[in-house]
Structure formats: structure tokens, C-alpha cells
Amino acid sequence: MPNAVKSKKPLLLVLFLILALIASGCSGEKKIEAGDAEITVKTDDETVEISSDDETVKAEINLEGGAEMPEGYPNDSFPIYPDSVIVMAQTMKDDGVSSYSISIKNKDEVEKVYDFYKDAVKSGENLMDLKTQNTYSLAGSMDGCDFGIIVAPNNLGGDEKTMIQISLCKQK
Structure with missing residues (x-):
């Protein structure tokens, strides 16, 4: 400990x-x-x-957009919503575990983005799907990753309607 x-x-x-x-x-x-x-x-x-x-910690923040996808991020399993802007990307590596956290913004409606991610993780295990007012949360395990995805109205500034937060923890 x-x-x-x-x-x-x-x-x-x-x-x-x-x-x-x-x-x-x-x-x-x-x-x-x-x-x-x-x-x-x-x-x-x-x-x-x-x-x-x-190289155990790496992060990039650009609220106007343009942060880069973290190296090693499992995009095949957890895709970035089309036409989105990455505003924050973080990677941490410790004792064989890689963690990724990405914040993105998009101009589509919250519900449409939520439906995209719900479909993307439908083959996962121990799925949790929670809606509170206009914020959606998805969590579970898939392809060797524990994940949490939050889809909510954008509060990061800009014209985009939706903010997406993806957090992953992947065992090596």
C-alpha cells in the first residue's frame, strides 16, 4: 500500500x-x-x-481543442466520437497499469453522442448505465479495460453542445 x-x-x-x-x-x-x-x-x-x-505521467490541455490522442490509447475499443475536438488527454503508467483520461467536445446533441457510446460498449461486462437530468454515465469492463464514460452538456466553453469524458484503466 x-x-x-x-x-x-x-x-x-x-x-x-x-x-x-x-x-x-x-x-x-x-x-x-x-x-x-x-x-x-x-x-x-x-x-x-x-x-x-x-514517462509515468503525461497530460495535455487545450480548451480550444487540439490536444493529441495519448500514445497507446485503445481507440479500436473506445473510439473518439466523429468530428470531436480533444481538449484534454492524460496518460499515467504505474506497475503494469496504463490509465487514460480524455475530454472531448462535439456539436451534436447529448443524446446522440450517448447513443454512440452506448452502442460502442454494448459488448462490455458489468455494464452500468445511469442518467441524471441531462448527464449520462456508462461504466464497465471491455477488452481488458475498466472504463467510465460521461456524456453531458458542454461546460468547457466554445460552440460545441456536448462534452465527453472517457476514463480507462488497462492492465498489461
Whole structure:
């Protein structure tokens, strides 16, 4: 258990730094020592990129769109909704587990996007399908991944109507 707690410290530090850098609106690059790893945070007026020298953490945020698909993301099993804009992509690797988190925006209606993802994961196991007001949540296991997908009205800015959050945890 101590290893699990130790491995989360860089993540908490990274998340705090993201918020601090976005709030301050600063540009540049900063390196931070976090336990056994060195975290690099690069920011400009549009994007924030975070990476660790040991490649256990990598994140990119661009609220206007244009963040890149994380390397190794299982797009065949968990496709990105057509004509979507990726605004945040994060990868974490620890003890044989790869975690991915992607936030995307799209101009289609929430219900249409939800139907796309419900169909995409219909072959999964232990499926959970929950609707609260106008937010849809799907969770379960499929193709070696535990997943959670949230489809909701867009609150990230821009003209897009729908925001999609996909979180995956894949065992090697």
C-alpha cells in the first residue's frame, strides 16, 4: 500500500500545478522534482503540457481543442466520437497499469453522442448505465479495460453542445 500512496503524490502535485498555471495565465517551462521523478510543465496562452522524465505521467490541455490522442490509447475499443475536438488527454503508467483520461467536445446533441457510446460498449461486462437530468454515465469492463464514460452538456466553453469524458484503466 505505501507504493500506491507514493505513486499518487506526483499526480496530486501535477494537478495542483495545472490549476495554478492556468489561473496565473503565465507562459514558459518549469521543472519540478517530485520524489523519484522530475515533472516538466510547459504552458503558453492556449495549452498546458505536463510530463515526467520517467514517462509515468503525461497530460495535455487545450480548451480550444487540439490536444493529441495519448500514445497507446485503445481507440479500436473506445473510439473518439466523429468530428470531436480533444481538449484534454492524460496518460499515467504505474506497475503494469496504463490509465487514460480524455475530454472531448462535439456539436451534436447529448443524446446522440450517448447513443454512440452506448452502442460502442454494448459488448462490455458489468455494464452500468445511469442518467441524471441531462448527464449520462456508462461504466464497465471491455477488452481488458475498466472504463467510465460521461456524456453531458458542454461546460468547457466554445460552440460545441456536448462534452465527453472517457476514463480507462488497462492492465498489461
